[in-house]
Amino acid sequence: MKSLQTMNRIRFCALMLATALVAPLPAGAADPAKITVFAAASLREAFEAAAPAFTKKTGTAVTFSFGGSDTLAAQLAQGAAADVFASANEAQMKKITDAGLAAGQPKTFARNRLVLIVPKSNPAGITNLPGLAKPGVKVVLAAAAVPVGGYARAAFKHQAGQPGYAPDYADAVEKNVVSNELDVKAVATKISIGEGDAGVVYSTDITPDIASKVTVIPFPPGASPDAIYPIAVLKNAPNSRDAQAFVGFVLGDGQAFLKARGFLAP
Amino acid sequence: MIRAVVAVAAALLLAFIIIPLAGLVLHLAPRDIVSALQTPAAQSALCLSLLTTVIALAITLTLGTPLAYILARAAFRGRSIVDAIVDLPIVVPPAVAGLALLLVFGRTGTFAPVLARLGIQLSFTTAAVVMAQVFVSSPFYVRAARAGFLNIDRTLESASATLGMGPLRTFYFVTVPLAAPALLGGAVLCWARALGEFGATIMFAGNLLGVSQTLPLAVYLNLEGGSMPVAIALSVIMIAFSAAVVIVVRLFERR
Amino acid sequence: MLHIDVGLQMRDFTFAASTEVPSGVTVVVGPSGAGKSTLLRIIAGLLRPDSGSIVLDGRVLSDHRTFVPPYQRDIGLVFQEYALFPHLSVGRNVAYGLRARNVPARERGARVQAALDRLEVGSLANEHVGELSGGQRQRVALARALVIEPKALLLDEPLSALDPQTRGRVRSELASILSDIHIPTLLVTHDEADRAAFPQRVLLIEHGRLISGAQHG
Numbered sequence: 076m077k078s079l080q081t082m083n084r085i086r087f088c089a090l091m092l093a094t095a096l097v098a099p100l101p102a103g104a105a106d107p108a109k110i111t112v113f114a115a116a117s118l119r120e121a122f123e124a125a126a127p128a129f130t131k132k133t134g135t136a137v138t139f140s141f142g143g144s145d146t147l148a149a150q151l152a153q154g155a156a157a158d159v160f161a162s163a164n165e166a167q168m169k170k171i172t173d174a175g176l177a178a179g180q181p182k183t184f185a186r187n188r189l190v191l192i193v194p195k196s197n198p199a200g201i202t203n204l205p206g207l208a209k210p211g212v213k214v215v216l217a218a219a220a221v222p223v224g225g226y227a228r229a230a231f232k233h234q235a236g237q238p239g240y241a242p243d244y245a246d247a248v249e250k251n252v253v254s255n256e257l258d259v260k261a262v263a264t265k266i267s268i269g270e271g272d273a274g275v276v277y278s279t280d281i282t283p284d285i286a287s288k289v290t291v292i293p294f295p296p297g298a299s300p301d302a303i304y305p306i307a308v309l310k311n312a313p314n315s316r317d318a319q320a321f322v323g324f325v326l327g328d329g330q331a332f333l334k335a336r337g338f339l340a341p
Numbered sequence: 342m343i344r345a346v347v348a349v350a351a352a353l354l355l356a357f358i359i360i361p362l363a364g365l366v367l368h369l370a371p372r373d374i375v376s377a378l379q380t381p382a383a384q385s386a387l388c389l390s391l392l393t394t395v396i397a398l399a400i401t402l403t404l405g406t407p408l409a410y411i412l413a414r415a416a417f418r419g420r421s422i423v424d425a426i427v428d429l430p431i432v433v434p435p436a437v438a439g440l441a442l443l444l445v446f447g448r449t450g451t452f453a454p455v456l457a458r459l460g461i462q463l464s465f466t467t468a469a470v471v472m473a474q475v476f477v478s479s480p481f482y483v484r485a486a487r488a489g490f491l492n493i494d495r496t497l498e499s500a501s502a503t504l505g506m507g508p509l510r511t512f513y514f515v516t517v518p519l520a521a522p523a524l525l526g527g528a529v530l531c532w533a534r535a536l537g538e539f540g541a542t543i544m545f546a547g548n549l550l551g552v553s554q555t556l557p558l559a560v561y562l563n564l565e566g567g568s569m570p571v572a573i574a575l576s577v578i579m580i581a582f583s584a585a586v587v588i589v590v591r592l593f594e595r596r
Numbered sequence: 597m598l599h600i601d602v603g604l605q606m607r608d609f610t611f612a613a614s615t616e617v618p619s620g621v622t623v624v625v626g627p628s629g630a631g632k633s634t635l636l637r638i639i640a641g642l643l644r645p646d647s648g649s650i651v652l653d654g655r656v657l658s659d660h661r662t663f664v665p666p667y668q669r670d671i672g673l674v675f676q677e678y679a680l681f682p683h684l685s686v687g688r689n690v691a692y693g694l695r696a697r698n699v700p701a702r703e704r705g706a707r708v709q710a711a712l713d714r715l716e717v718g719s720l721a722n723e724h725v726g727e728l729s730g731g732q733r734q735r736v737a738l739a740r741a742l743v744i745e746p747k748a749l750l751l752d753e754p755l756s757a758l759d760p761q762t763r764g765r766v767r768s769e770l771a772s773i774l775s776d777i778h779i780p781t782l783l784v785t786h787d788e789a790d791r792a793a794f795p796q797r798v799l800l801i802e803h804g805r806l807i808s809g810a811q812h813g
Contacts, residue, residue, distance in 0.1 A: 149564055194449075213465065218548065218562055253465040254547025255554075255562070265547075269449030270464050500679035502666040503640050504744065505696030511667075514692075518683045 109136040110317045111156065113147040115163035115222065115304070116258040117187065117277045122161075125332035129324050135317040143258035145220040151176055151309065158318035161306040161325070163187070163259075163277075164222035168305040178315060181307035184325050186339040187277045189226055189299045191292040192266050192285075199272035204295060205239055207231075207273055208247035215262050215271035218255035222302060223262070227275040230299035263289075277302065279337040301339060362580055369573050377574035385551045386559035386575060393467060393555060394535040397474035401482050401531055406524075409486030410512070431480045438476055439544025446472070446545070469546035470553050474535035481534055485527025489520035529590045533583055598748050598780040602638055602648035602658070606631075606804065613638075613806035614648075615799060617748075617780040621771075623794045624784040626801035632784035633676070635801065636750045639782070640673045641666035652747055652780070667696070672741030676753045678733045680725045686712070686736050687721035693744035711743035712736075715773065730758045731766050738773070749774075749781040755790065767793050 114122055119141045126137045140147065140157070144167040151160060152174055160177075161184070162168040168181050193201045199212045207214055217224030231245040241247065256262045259276050266274040267288040281291055306325055308318040325333075330340070369377070377383060412424060430438060445451045447464045456463060463469050493516060501511040517524070539557040546553035548562065556579055563572035598617040603610065611631050626632050637643040639650060641657065641664060649659035652671070657664045680689050687708055694704045712718045715735040720728065728736065734754060741749060754770060755763050771793045774781055783794060784801075791798055800807045 196449075198448075215547075220562070252549065253552075254549055256548065257543065257561075268443070268447065270443065270447050494679075496675055496677065496679045497681060499640075499642050499666070500673070500675060500681075501692070502642070503669075503671065503673040504693035504740070505667050505670075506692070507665070507667045510696065514695075515681060 107136060108134060108314060108317050109138060110158040110312075110314050110321055111138045111140065112159040112161065112321065113140050113142075113151060113155070113157045114159075114161040115144045115147070116141050116260045117163055117223065117279055118161055118304070119260070120282060121279070121333045121336040121338060124336070125325070125329045128328065128332070129321060132324070132328070133317065133320050135314075135320065137321065141258075143217065143221040145218075145222075146257065156311070156313060157309055158312035158314050159306065159308055159321055161304065162222070163302060163304055164225060165303050165305055166225065167222060168307060171307065171309075176310055177307040178310045178312065179308065181305035182322065182326060183303055183341040184306045184322075184330075185304040185333045185341055186301040187279055187304065187337075188301060188339065189223070189230060189275055189294050190278045190281070191273055191294065192263065192276055192281070192289040193273045193292065194266055194269045194271075195288055195290055196269065197272075197290060198269075201273045201292070203292060204234065204298065205244070207251060208241065208244050210251075212251045213253045213272045214248060214251040215254050215256065215265050215274040216252055217259055217262055217275075218257065221256075221258055223259040223275065223277060224255065226299055226302050230275075230294060234295075234298055281337070304338075304341075365573065366577050366580060369570060369577070373570055374574045374577055377568075377570040378578065380571060382550060382554075382559060382563070382568075383571055383575055386554055386556050387578065389467070389470070389551065389554065390536060390556040393470045393474055394532055397471050397478060397535045398528060398532050400471070400475050401479040402528065405479050405483045406486055409483045410490055410516075412483070412487045413490035427480050427483050429480070430477050435477055435538065435540030436544055439473060439541035442469070442472060442476065442541065442545040464545060465547040465549070465553065467546070467552055470542055470555060473541035473545050474538050477538050477541055478531045478534035482524075482527040482531035485523050485530065486520065489523025489527070490516065492523070493519050525590055529586055532586065536579065536582065597653065598639070598782075599649070599651040600635075600639065600806075602645035602650060604634065604638065604643065604645045604647075606634065609804040611635075611638075611645075611804035613801075615806055617782055618797075619778045619780055620796055621774050621781045621783055621794045622797040622799060623791055624782060624799045624801050624806070625788065625791055626784070626786065628786055630801045631804040632786070632801055633752055634804070635806065636673065636752050636782065636784060639748070640671050640750060641669050670744070670747045672744060672746035672749045674734075674737045674741050674749075674751045674754055677757055678737040680733060680737060680740075682725055684725070685721070686717075686723045686725060686728070689725060689736060690721075690740045690743055692740065697744065707743055708739075711739040714742075715739050729762075731762050734758065734766060734770075738770075742777070746779065748779055749777065751781070751783040753785055754783065755785070755787065 112122070122139060126139070130136055144162040144164060147160065148162065148167040148170045151157060151171060160168070160171055171177050172181065191201070191204060193199070199206070199209065201207065201212065206212065216227050219225055219228060228245070228249070231248050234240045235244040236242045253271060254265070256265065259280055262274040263276045263280045263285050265271050267285050306322055308315055308322055312318045334340070408427070412420065412427070443450065443464060446456070447453070448462070463472070497515055497519070498511050501515045506514060537557055538555070539561065542553065542555060543558060548554055548558050554562070556575055560572045560575045563569070563575070597619070600617065601614040603612045609631070611634050613635055624632055624635065634643065638645050644663055645658060647660070650657040656662055657669055681692065684692070690708045690711055691704045694707060699707070709718060709721065712721055715738060717732055717735045717739070720732060720736065725733070725736070734757070755767055758766055767790065774794070783790070
């Protein structure tokens with residue numbers, strides 16, 4: 076026969092537990108507006124700089140998930156919940172549209188250029204693109220499925236057979252690849268700490284910190300088409316109205332932030 | 342009433358472990374698994390993982406057994422500090438471990454001048470894969486071995502000595518056989534951890550087919566590269582390996 | 597002849613023992629904690645004394661210059677809880693010391709069987725150590741210590757692990773077995789009843805000091 080005191084304690088605990096479980100449910104209406112944006116790693120600095128301006132303008136908070144566009148696309152395909160996807164190439168965006176995950180047509184919002192970077196000490200003495208094919212050079216690229224890795228390899232194929240490049244240039248460079256990193260930032264980091272002799276990243280990845288540790292060698296004109304960055308609202312966006320607003324912002328006021336980081340106009 | 346609650350709790354955790362694994366294993370038809378495994382990428386990852394984890398285990402057993410023995414037997418100042426150091430790799434995130442290895446053994450790392458003089462390059466090599474695996478997995482063995490040695494009745498070792506067996510022979514004839522279940526269990530955990538190592542590997546050894554693309558890296562990359570069947574097939578292999586080893590060891594222990 | 601003249605500073609007391617142990621059984625009686633096991637461990641080489649020496653049959657086992665490790669002393673020790681190896685059969689237990697001396701397998705087998713037979717446990721060669729009774733274990737431990745033909749034999753409370761009923765019977769059996777052995781044999785015990793069973797030579801030990809006791813004829 077439990078005492079009245081014990082019974083009351085039990086009732087109290089049960090009530091607290093029930094409240095704790097039920098309370099979060101009607102949260103949606105009361106929460107401040109927010110959106111989740113999956114964006115290519117190369118957009119990190121530009122988007123993080125732009126987000127406060129967007130929030131100030133619309134009152135919507137932005138949460139980013141940066142990574143290799145292929146990783147993000149795979150996560151979205153497996154049902155990850157996001158409002159917007161900004162990819163570093165059209166191939167990964169196509170995966171999303173083909174799977175019926177995009178709401179409407181993707182829009183190009185920026186372009187980017189490839190650059191070659193070597194550590195400041197330049198251990199392999201690389202001064203131009205053909206140098207990547209020299210035997211023994213340690214080349215660090217992103218994996219082929221990562222946009223910048225795809226762009227780089229496409230550029231090498233494009234250059235093969237051109238004046239100054241051997242016919243087997245692309246294969247020779249591929250032989251020199253020592254690592255296929257998961258996103259462009261990893262490539263930049265590895266080269267900046269001296270691991271690897273050369274790497275291919277976007278011109279926008281040359282942040283002040285990276286710039287102090289590497290030498291940048293631009294790609295020759297025509298070697299690589301510009302990287303195309305599409306953006307799209309996702310069909311299953313939890314907050315599609317504010318998602319549309321973000322896309323609109325990126326295409327409008329947000330362009331200044333992209334330009335400031337070195338992106339080219341769409 | 343209490344028994345029912347306990348049973349439900351236990352069942353929940355068990356189910357949580359089994360259901361995702363079963364879901365993965367049953368996702369593809371066996372035929373598709375087999376054909377995915379026959380791709381060069383899959384075979385390369387398989388061979389590399391087997392090779393590196395076996396070497397890593399061998400290194401761990403060779404160096405870790407004396408360490409475990411010293412920690413179990415010798416009383417010296419700072420022993421608890423050494424104990425804590427041995428446990429560190431378990432707590433440190435793998436990516437941090439990889440970064441640490443890179444900053445010390447990398448091309449511009451602390452040991453770079455020495456390594457350069459010896460003509461040794463460690464980052465981006467298979468050796469780096471083994472180093473990363475040893476770093477993250479050896480604590481599992483050392484902890485288990487140490488516990489195993491601690492549990493042995495020292496009188497038996499004394500008896501062995503009075504009967505004429507020197508320290509090394511005592512270790513071989515008495516200590517190791519008696520600690521064997523703990524040693525074996527620790528070795529299995531160690532091997533399994535090495536097999537699953539990802540973060541430190543990609544940071545220090547990079548990711549290159551045939552050189553550093555172990556099973557976990559291959560799974561992750563194939564997932565992105567859009568080759569889901571290969572990713573799933575490799576995952577199934579890893580689960581099968583692990584299950585087989587665990588079962589074999591449990592059978593051994595029961596003997 | 598075993599000459600002992602050693603000192604060792606321990607945590608609770610200063611251990612000091614000085615005596616000569618001739619062939620035959622010498623009983624060392626003392627209360628718990630008096631230092632009986634310490635005495636045996638020092639003689640066996642499991643503990644190193646601070647000072648003094650131990651000489652067995654003219655061979656210096658321990659002095660200020662030398663210290664012969666336990667595995668080279670050729671001294672048999674029967675532990676209080678017998679310390680039989682649980683992962684080895686009875687036969688393999690007894691053969692252990694012969695293995696250490698690299699005695700070839702066939703000779704090992706014969707000597708092991710002989711030792712077990714002598715102690716009337718010859719049929720137990722393939723038994724698991726865990727299956728034995730207390731009395732059987734004691735005999736196996738004894739066989740294991742004796743088969744190596746040691747130059748001295750030490751027994752640490754050989755009867756205390758037995759239940760009271762068995763103790764009396766085993767005591768007289770042990771006395772009869774040990775009477776057959778002609779090496780210095782030290783038997784330590786806290787049980788006064790053991791004194792009577794081994795009357796030849798009795799020493800007392802108290803607070804770490806070994807005292808010569810009365811010698812009976």
